[in-house]
Amino acid sequence: MPSAKDIPETIDALYRTESRRVLATLIRLLGDFDLAEEALHEAFRAALEQWPAGGLPANPRAWLVSTGRFKAVDVIRRRAKFEFPLDTLPETQIPAAADEEGEAEQPIRDDRLRLIFTCCHPALAPEARSALTLREVCGLTTEAIARAFLAAPAAIAQRIVRAKAKIRDAHIPYEVPSPAELPDRLDTVLQVLYLLHNEGYSASSGESLTRPDLSGEAIRLGRLLKELLPAPEVLGLLALMLLQESRRAARTSCDGDLILLADQDRGRWNHALIVEGSALVTQALRTRRAGPYTLQAAIAAAHAQAPSTAATDWRRIVGCYDLLARIAPSPVISLNRAVAVAMRDGPSAGLALVDQLLQAGHLANYHLAHAARADLCRRLGMVEEARAAYATALALARQEPERRFLERRLNELG
Amino acid sequence: MKYICFGYLDLQTWEKKSPSEQNAMIDQCFAYDDVLRQTGHWVGGEGLQGATTLSYQDGKVTVTDGPYAETKELLGGLLILEARDLNHAIQLISNHPGIKMGRWEIRPAQDLQPMIEASERRRAIADPR
Numbered sequence: 001m002p003s004a005k006d007i008p009e010t011i012d013a014l015y016r017t018e019s020r021r022v023l024a025t026l027i028r029l030l031g032d033f034d035l036a037e038e039a040l041h042e043a044f045r046a047a048l049e050q051w052p053a054g055g056l057p058a059n060p061r062a063w064l065v066s067t068g069r070f071k072a073v074d075v076i077r078r079r080a081k082f083e084f085p086l087d088t089l090p091e092t093q094i095p096a097a098a099d100e101e102g103e104a105e106q107p108i109r110d111d112r113l114r115l116i117f118t119c120c121h122p123a124l125a126p127e128a129r130s131a132l133t134l135r136e137v138c139g140l141t142t143e144a145i146a147r148a149f150l151a152a153p154a155a156i157a158q159r160i161v162r163a164k165a166k167i168r169d170a171h172i173p174y175e176v177p178s179p180a181e182l183p184d185r186l187d188t189v190l191q192v193l194y195l196l197h198n199e200g201y202s203a204s205s206g207e208s209l210t211r212p213d214l215s216g217e218a219i220r221l222g223r224l225l226k227e228l229l230p231a232p233e234v235l236g237l238l239a240l241m242l243l244q245e246s247r248r249a250a251r252t253s254c255d256g257d258l259i260l261l262a263d264q265d266r267g268r269w270n271h272a273l274i275v276e277g278s279a280l281v282t283q284a285l286r287t288r289r290a291g292p293y294t295l296q297a298a299i300a301a302a303h304a305q306a307p308s309t310a311a312t313d314w315r316r317i318v319g320c321y322d323l324l325a326r327i328a329p330s331p332v333i334s335l336n337r338a339v340a341v342a343m344r345d346g347p348s349a350g351l352a353l354v355d356q357l358l359q360a361g362h363l364a365n366y367h368l369a370h371a372a373r374a375d376l377c378r379r380l381g382m383v384e385e386a387r388a389a390y391a392t393a394l395a396l397a398r399q400e401p402e403r404r405f406l407e408r409r410l411n412e413l414g
Numbered sequence: 415m416k417y418i419c420f421g422y423l424d425l426q427t428w429e430k431k432s433p434s435e436q437n438a439m440i441d442q443c444f445a446y447d448d449v450l451r452q453t454g455h456w457v458g459g460e461g462l463q464g465a466t467t468l469s470y471q472d473g474k475v476t477v478t479d480g481p482y483a484e485t486k487e488l489l490g491g492l493l494i495l496e497a498r499d500l501n502h503a504i505q506l507i508s509n510h511p512g513i514k515m516g517r518w519e520i521r522p523a524q525d526l527q528p529m530i531e532a533s534e535r536r537r538a539i540a541d542p543r
Contacts, residue, residue, distance in 0.1 A: 034505055135501065141499035142499040142500040144499075153522065157500040157501050157504055160501050
């Protein structure tokens with residue numbers, strides 16, 4: 001039992017680990033996203049006020065849920081007083097506490113999975129699904145989501161407002177779809193999980209390079225999905241996330257600086273995760289229905305199994321990128337392919353491809369495209385061009401460790 | 415995060431209201447401001463009077479009256495909100511009774527720290543002590 005002065009810290013930690021779970025349950029109980037969000041924060045405020053004197057409750061999550069439900073009544077009263085222009089009053093009254101009895105009968109007990117499927121409902125605009133899931137399920141701020149999507153915060157905010165209005169007005173059910181509907185509904189869920197994992201693996205801004213909570217969350221949800229529906233791409237995505245995760249410890253120095261794949265201490269890779277991820281890749285490839293996630297996982301597995309950069313099977317990696325570019329073409333995939341080609345055929349072959357991409361204009365604001373160009377120029381001894389490209393990358397990069405890495409490289413050019 | 419919210423007053427809507435309706439609206443707005451204070455979202459706010467503009471031209475600073483409020487709407491006040499993110503700010507302002515009297519503009523406060531630090535580095539180089 002933490003002492004009274006540690007309680008605010010405990011609440012902080014609880015907020016990080018439990019707030020999304022509590023929110024998901026409150027949405028189910030209250031039937032309204034915004035009301036649930038207010039109720040959640042009122043519950044945490046109440047915890048900050050009451051726990052230091054009264055002590056930590058035996059089951060903090062249950063306490064937060066029931067307090068949140070209680071606080072929702074206050075929120076509704078307050079709203080009623082101000083005649084809400086956004087029509088945010090829920091139509092249903094708050095259900096009685098007895099509601100939880102039916103929970104055991106639910107096929108999926110995890111409210112967050114229910115929340116994911118609701119946020120990824122096909123009735124919502126595709127670009128709204130990810131934004132909504134990242135905010136509601138993962139607790140990302142609108143601003144962080146905007147950075148992940150390379151979009152303006154106002155545009156993302158509007159998507160989220162519209163998506164919530166649509167869920168309310170179209171009465172989109174808060175449930176996991178039936179087995180018959182599941183495969184169709186899965187694609188958007190996978191997309192969202194992938195974005196979530198990326199945000200955790202390479203946080204879009206701030207002091208820290210990665211946010212393990214988010215990646216851990218994506219993997220947890222990925223494992224849960226695999227239980228529910230072991231489709232090839234579910235396995236592929238889980239494999240991809242595990243293989244990327246396996247390098248986490250080796251990816252940053254003790255000062256929090258970025259270490260490139262080539263310079264990583266491969267002894268620090270998590271071999272249990274590599275074994276698990278590689279087995280999933282094999283399993284997914286064996287179905288002969290490999291999609292983009294499985295191919296990316298196969299690339300990650302090729303890296304994970306290589307003893308060094310030089311001894312990496314670049315031919316196999318370029319082959320995977322060729323397939324990827326065919327089934328899921330995107331400028332970022334082409335950029336990665338260009339980097340792999342540079343490893344297989346030499347930097348000038350890669351540079352030609354990167355320049356083609358930059359000239360096409362898709363990646364002009366993507367710092368990694370300029371960083372890749374800079375690195376290839378550096379390897380070719382084109383110092384001035386490397387300098388200019390590092391400077392452009394630096395101007396676009398938002399993440400502190402990445403900025404430090406680019407600054408270091410820029411300084412090394414002399 | 416802090417959000418600066420500008421509240422406009424639609425004069426046509428406002429002038430159609432009777433004095434007692436106007437008072438009721440004002441009371442609601444202040445009551446909602448109190449809710450924002452109680453829930454920890456209120457950082458500050460002010461009502462706004464007529465503007466004075468300063469501009470720099472030909473090496474001199476000129477002071478002029480205005481810009482004058484439009485005849486349709488005027489910038490009535492600003493409110494500084496503490497909110498978790500932009501959607502939370504939208505949610506809080508969408509509940510402000512003032513929304514019925516004119517539009518609100520929400521702007522996230524920019525974190526100037528990186529810019530300030532970059533400037534300090536430049537100034538240190540330009541003028542080493």
